[in-house]
Amino acid sequence: MIVHAVSNPESFISTQIAHLKTSGEVSRCFALEYVWRQYYLPSQPEIALIALVAVSNHELHVALSAASTELRDRLSHLDDQVESLAAFADKHELPWLNLSAPLVLEPVYIPKPWGQEIWYTGIEVRGQSSVTAQGHKVPLPWLLSLMPDFLVGGSAEHIILLKILDPLADERYGDLYFEMHEQKQEVYVVTHIDSQAWPDGVGGIRLGFNQHKRSEFTDDAAFKDAYLTAVRDYETVRREIDRQLDQQRLAHDIALDDPVDAATLNAWLSELPQNLLILESEKRAVMHAYTAMQDLQLGDVVKVPCFTPHALQHGVRTVEFQTPVYERKILSFTQKVLTQTHWDTKEALEKISLAIPALPALEEIDSTADAVVERVVTFDDFEVLRIGLAAGSHYYLSACSTYRLLMVISGSLVCYATESSMPSQAKYTHTQHYLSSQAVLLPVSLQQTEWEAGDEGAIVLLAVPTEISRYVGNE
CATH class of the missing domain: 2.60.120.10 (Jelly Rolls)
Known part of the structure; x- marks a missing residue:
């Protein structure tokens, strides 16, 4: 089998499909190689990919792999029969994917200080989801590079992000960042509430600001100033605790920006001065008094408007759909923020909405x-x-x-x-x-x-x- 070097794999495959329809043949099998830019990685390096393709009157099967001299040599001895391509893919642990059928998404698990995110369509430097068949998988962005119009209408770099938010049930560590988005639109659907964290089955999300507290101030500017002061007071204590916990990280050869499991953190916290932990609890309560909590039950839906700060609470698992952009402003977090060295409270308050959005009626x-x-x-x-x-x-x-x-x-x-x-x-x-x-x-x-x-x-x-x-x- 000849490996065709092409610049546009989708155009080449489409031409073969068109020829098949007029040739009277039952199927056409071929291999092609192309170079593709991995836009989601630093410096966007190029990679050479080889695709095995089998076209029939009703289905389109492909297998995809990184190119290598060894793979090219082995393909040169392969005959152009559908069964041969399928067997070759299985032998080399490549999924034999039917692009005329639903494609099963294999998630990638992203650890977070508050638990984990499970990405089904994630494509970025922190991780890439996959497509799977016959127990084998291929990175989702590789597959989308092969036939973006055929698969997703040409929007391969902007596919809707589907993921699960899976926070820990631990009250101290399972709450997410209190953050705000300016562009990213997202919706949560509650799929599980941990019974140990929420015995009555009612969890929550911190969403927007406490309207009663807001009414105590002469205007919104005064409310924002008071809230900013409360956040900064808490942040001072938070950073001192994090500084002391970082000493433990260094002592245990753990990188300063790596997540640490809750049990280990609890053990480390037990060694800190009690007056510091009490002060943290008091300052956190003052800060949180400015925000609002929304009850959540199984099946509830939360549409998060832009400019509304929010923080899903511990033990509340949700499916999330969102626009695939990474931007946020962190107002506060009751742990060390691992992805940046600063909080964005002041900048966020310049644009933030103080209203509480209602849960949408379906x-x-x-x-x-x-x-x-x-x-x-x-x-x-x-x-x-x-x-x-x-x-x-x-x-x-x-x-x-x-x-x-x-x-x-x-x-x-x-x-x-x-x-x-x-x-x-x-x-x-x-x-x-x-x-x-x-x-x-x-x-x-x-x-x-x-x-x-x-x-x-x-x-x-x-x-x-x-x-x-x-x-x-x-x-």
């Missing part, structure tokens, strides 16, 4: 005995739907002009992908089974899909870029 847009579809949120660039399916029910998703992200929140699903966009003409080409917490990318190229809920039913979240018409389902 808009019901379709309801039958088998399915209830609700609109969770609509942002400038994407919207999120929640679809509740009865046990054993069937649900159809039409072909779409853009990609979509689907995540199973509870229950299980079976997906039947078809060759046709017309349900009456549907011919199933394959099936896939999905369990709770699994997520898939539905490519632009995907045709009609049918989804069958398991014995316990299913709840799924579906994120859709808003440049297309809203809500297409059960057609």
Whole structure:
């Protein structure tokens, strides 16, 4: 098999697909090599990638690997049959991906001082999510580089970020940063509340400011000044504690910007002067008195407006959809901030909103005995739907002009992908089974899909870029 050197892999593959349709052939198999810029890494280094491609009348399979002389040599002895390419991919632990079907997303786990984030579509220097099949995986950005229009409509660098926020249940360490965004739009859906942290099942999020406290001041400028003073008083104590804990990090050969587990931190804190810990608790209470806490229960939705500070609380696990931009201003944190050396309280207060946003009421847009579809949120660039399916029910998703992200929140699903966009003409080409917490990318190229809920039913979240018409389902 010849490895074709190309500058635009998608154009080359599209040409082969067009030729197949007019040639009368059953399939076409080939390999290609191209150079791609890894935009998410420092200095954006280029990498040479080799793709094995099998095109048939109804499906497109690929395997992708970093290029090497050894791989080129082995491919030169490979025949151009679909079965041979699939076997080669498996032997070399490469996923044999069907780009005409939902693509299973393999998350990357990002440690945080308050717990962890689990990224399903994360593409940045701190980590990259993957796409998986047959127990093997390939980095998501590599796959998107191969056929960005075919997979996500050309928006490979701006794909919606899907992740889970998984804070510790520990009250001292599990609260997130109290931070504000100027551009990033995000929505949380509560999927778990730790019963030890919140025995009554009601957790919380620190969201906006205490309106009663605000009314005690002559104007908002005075309120902001008082709050800034409270934060700075707390920050002074916080930094002294962090300075002493850093001595422990150094003594245990731990980098100053590495997360440390809660048990170890608690052991270190027990060795600090008690008067310092008492002072920290008192100053923290004064600072927090200016902010507002919103109750959260299982299934609740939080739409976080820009310029509204927020901090998800310990033991409250959420699925988050957000615009893929990294910008924030940290007002405060009850631990050491590991990603920057300063707080942004004063700068944030110059732009911040002092109002408390209400939890949005979900808009019901379709309801039958088998399915209830609700609109969770609509942002400038994407919207999120929640679809509740009865046990054993069937649900159809039409072909779409853009990609979509689907995540199973509870229950299980079976997906039947078809060759046709017309349900009456549907011919199933394959099936896939999905369990709770699994997520898939539905490519632009995907045709009609049918989804069958398991014995316990299913709840799924579906994120859709808003440049297309809203809500297409059960057609």
